[in-house]
Amino acid sequence: MDLHNNTILITGGTSGFGLEFASRLLALGNTVIITGRNTQKLQETQQQLPAVHTIQSDVSKAEDIVALYDQVTRQFPALNMIINNAGEMRKLSLNQPHELSDITREVEINLMGPIRMVQQFLPHLKTKPKAVILNVTSGIAFMPFPISPIYSASKSGLRAYTQALRVQLIKTSIKVIELVAPGSSTPLNDKFIEEDGFNAKTLMAPEKIVDAAIQGMKNDKDEIYPGLAGLMRVMSRVAPKLMLSQAGKIGRLRCMVRSKVESCWPLAYASNRLITIHYLESFQ
Ligand SMILES: NC(=O)c1ccc[n+]([C@@H]2O[C@H](COP(=O)([O-])OP(=O)(O)OC[C@H]3O[C@@H](n4cnc5c(N)ncnc54)[C@H](OP(=O)(O)O)[C@@H]3O)[C@@H](O)[C@H]2O)c1
Secondary structure (H helix, E strand, C coil): CCCCCCEEEECCCCCHHHHHHHHHHHHCCCEEEEEECCHHHHHHHHHHCCCCEEEECCCCCHHHHHHHHHHHHHHCCCCCEEEECCCCCCCCCCCCCCCHHHHCHHHHHHHHHHHHHHHHHHHHHHCCCCEEEEEEEEHHHCCCCCCCHHHHHHHHHHHHHHHHHHHHCCCCCEEEEEEEECCECCHHHHHHHHHHCCCHHHCECHHHHHHHHHHHHHCCCCEECCCHHHHHHHHHHHCHHHHHHHHHHHHHHHHHHHCCHHHCHHHHHHHHHHHHHHHHHHCC
16 A cells, blocks of 8 residues: 555544554655544644644544534545544443443444444545545454453444445455554553553553554555554454453452452553463463
8 A cells, every 4th residue: 555645534643543643644745634622632733743634523423523524525635544543441340320421432432433434434435546444443352351341342343343344345445454453652541550550661652553554554454463462362262261351350359459440450451461471472
């Protein structure tokens, strides 16, 4: 895939992978438009990357997606690539009461957002000789992470949807790519990490993940597995029950000790990673 002279829309481009994608794709000579909910973060990103175009838009709102489509296709009719990156992840105890309007938030952003984006932009993308839809899923798509149950559901759902979409678009000019990202040192994780004193440096740098993604796109890959994501894929097949029970047990034990589910996420994630490495080593 030629990664020059494309017009690329990235949802959630103000931090983490989205910001890194924007910076790298601009440097390769593409036109890049990013979205986000927070106007201040959009302004800061604009100052950091003067060539980037910013639009305030919430991917969990259908009406925002329609307005985004109208503005982008009017201002940037050459648009031929969409990166569905915007996402949110919470640690959440299902044993606690939650408002029904709030409990599904990750599904609305991480799963319904990309589904609606694709549906809205598909007719436009089909008019382009070469187009791309890249969906950002997660290693957690393979292996439910009990302490983030709604996030887990959203990412495995997005993976299933992405695979089905690829089959349905097989005879079109649109390539469907899945970036299966491992845990990374981005603000998505920072908020958990700071609470529990977890060392963010143990996670993969977003620069490396986006590096792998760009390499994978250049090499026409359908699915891209940077770092531990590939190992999680293997382990989810080799020992799925064990991986799930270990991840769940560790979170639960710590939660019982601290009586505070909200503070358990980093340990469970770290343990999950360690278990993955341990079992892989035992197979070598
Ligand atoms: N970091 C990881 O460990 C990891 C691992 C696997 C997969 N992922 C996935 O990678 C993607 C990017 O995550 P990240 O780690 O780069 O997170 P991040 O640094 O927190 O960035 C998230 C971006 O999405 C935007 N966003 C959030 N909700 C939005 C909404 N409703 N509408 C529009 N924009 C929204 C945020 O801006 P606003 O808040 O201003 O809207 C921000 O620009 C997500 O899909 C995440 O699930 C991350």
